[in-house]
Amino acid sequence: MLPHTIKVACSNCNLRELCMPMQLDQQELERIDEVVATRKSIKRGASLFRSGEKFTSLYAIRTGFFKTTVATDDGREQVTGFQMAGEIIGLDGIVSDKHSCDAVALEDAEVCVMPFDRLEELSREVNALQHHVHKIMSREIVREHGVMLLLGSMRAEERVAAFLLNLVKRLHARGFSRSELVLRMTREEIGSYLGLKLETVSRTFSKFGDDGIVEVKQRHLRILDADALQRIVNPQVCH
Amino acid sequence: MLPHTIKVACSNCNLRELCMPMQLDQQELERIDEVVATRKSIKRGASLFRSGEKFTSLYAIRTGFFKTTVATDDGREQVTGFQMAGEIIGLDGIVSDKHSCDAVALEDAEVCVMPFDRLEELSREVNALQHHVHKIMSREIVREHGVMLLLGSMRAEERVAAFLLNLVKRLHARGFSRSELVLRMTREEIGSYLGLKLETVSRTFSKFGDDGIVEVKQRHLRILDADALQRIVNPQVCH
DNA sequence: CGGTATATTGACTTCATTCAATGCCAGTGG
DNA sequence: CCACTGGCATTGAATGAAGTCAATATACCG
Numbered sequence: 001m002l003p004h005t006i007k008v009a010c011s012n013c014n015l016r017e018l019c020m021p022m023q024l025d026q027q028e029l030e031r032i033d034e035v036v037a038t039r040k041s042i043k044r045g046a047s048l049f050r051s052g053e054k055f056t057s058l059y060a061i062r063t064g065f066f067k068t069t070v071a072t073d074d075g076r077e078q079v080t081g082f083q084m085a086g087e088i089i090g091l092d093g094i095v096s097d098k099h100s101c102d103a104v105a106l107e108d109a110e111v112c113v114m115p116f117d118r119l120e121e122l123s124r125e126v127n128a129l130q131h132h133v134h135k136i137m138s139r140e141i142v143r144e145h146g147v148m149l150l151l152g153s154m155r156a157e158e159r160v161a162a163f164l165l166n167l168v169k170r171l172h173a174r175g176f177s178r179s180e181l182v183l184r185m186t187r188e189e190i191g192s193y194l195g196l197k198l199e200t201v202s203r204t205f206s207k208f209g210d211d212g213i214v215e216v217k218q219r220h221l222r223i224l225d226a227d228a229l230q231r232i233v234n235p236q237v238c239h
Numbered sequence: 240m241l242p243h244t245i246k247v248a249c250s251n252c253n254l255r256e257l258c259m260p261m262q263l264d265q266q267e268l269e270r271i272d273e274v275v276a277t278r279k280s281i282k283r284g285a286s287l288f289r290s291g292e293k294f295t296s297l298y299a300i301r302t303g304f305f306k307t308t309v310a311t312d313d314g315r316e317q318v319t320g321f322q323m324a325g326e327i328i329g330l331d332g333i334v335s336d337k338h339s340c341d342a343v344a345l346e347d348a349e350v351c352v353m354p355f356d357r358l359e360e361l362s363r364e365v366n367a368l369q370h371h372v373h374k375i376m377s378r379e380i381v382r383e384h385g386v387m388l389l390l391g392s393m394r395a396e397e398r399v400a401a402f403l404l405n406l407v408k409r410l411h412a413r414g415f416s417r418s419e420l421v422l423r424m425t426r427e428e429i430g431s432y433l434g435l436k437l438e439t440v441s442r443t444f445s446k447f448g449d450d451g452i453v454e455v456k457q458r459h460l461r462i463l464d465a466d467a468l469q470r471i472v473n474p475q476v477c478h
Numbered sequence: 479c480g481g482t483a484t485a486t487t488g489a490c491t492t493c494a495t496t497c498a499a500t501g502c503c504a505g506t507g508g
Numbered sequence: 509c510c511a512c513t514g515g516c517a518t519t520g521a522a523t524g525a526a527g528t529c530a531a532t533a534t535a536c537c538g
Contacts, residue, residue: 186515186516186517187516187517187518188516198516198517199517199518199519202517202518202519203518203519205517205518206518206519218516218517219516219517
């Protein structure tokens, strides 16, 4: 059983619309292919990079699901995000040439490795790529603003509702159901991301279940009333 | 009294080490000068840009002090950061060509306006500038990771202590005292940034005062025991 | 000098945490 | 195939940290 030599090529990758949604001519597209040097598989539970390791590349997720975490000296850990197919991780490493967070696969995953010096080189020549890299970084900054808003000003139920809506929205953009999802992470990881304890996350799920807003069975989750979730996130102003 | 035409030039700006700390030859430096088109003054309380406005430029702060805020539909506001001389704001606008936060001057301020299309153009030609722009964005991402850690996993006293240490560190890097500072923002703004109510911020300051760690008189603050603050942020592990 | 912003402090409440017991499920080996 | 194990999830009861409401106090600005 000879393995095919998998052609690593953005030009015929079905995730391109998520990962590199730019107007490029054929020639430019082929040049982009040069940047994506290799792919890499990461087993569930293994890390793609760890805090302190030398930064060399950005990674585009092809399949699988990651969490990124930062930690304090005294061992507390904070989940800073959950990433899925088409999303880019590793941006934290650019500033100091070292990664400052861990990226751990929550299920078996495959990523495209994009050596950053090659990416910089090519984006000097392909304007659309240059701007795209800037947009990816800006998007991450804006995403984090949203998380700060969540952590700084929302109550537990609002946080959990916002989390679920965000997750299902991103899954739906990837062709999954808009109402059904499987949580790839534990209650503790959700809690860490949302600034809550795992018991609070569990209780909130149960409460949403009692209210008929969602159906929760361990990690299987069905959203029955997305509008209700939305109203929990954005309490209506009367008028 | 004829005003001097102020030469807008990074090449002889005393903030260069903060804002553009790169190895550049004289010729490159002069090209950078071209990017910084103009300066702009912002009165205390006025905004440099607002959420929804068209994005055109990044801004390097020359003097003064800013806060950036995001808001929910239902009017809740979250301070996402406080910025001072040498720091760059506006990165949030790149992704969608619109700003997604407000930048408000907390004291009379002056900024250098850097049209972003010019910046992209020039960074295709000056490698060091390209990499510097990437580092600035990455630094902002890492900073926000730190805020997420703070908001998600620290208690009120830890947050306030971390906030004070961070602020005084940045001020000291700009030549100010390592122990004395004037808070440019209200208790409410500090609270919003830290995910606390203004009363909690006030009480925590008072507690630190009672414990002899700081001396607080309204917005004037003197740090008496920085080590104690550090221990509050990072509770010592015994060994 | 007066009025408004901001800050401090106290008393009480509330929401989330903590601690603890129990339940559920997937994977492993007898 | 079933029993066992260990990790994960749920739920309850008690606690506690921060929030809320309210009453001053202080300072800043026109």
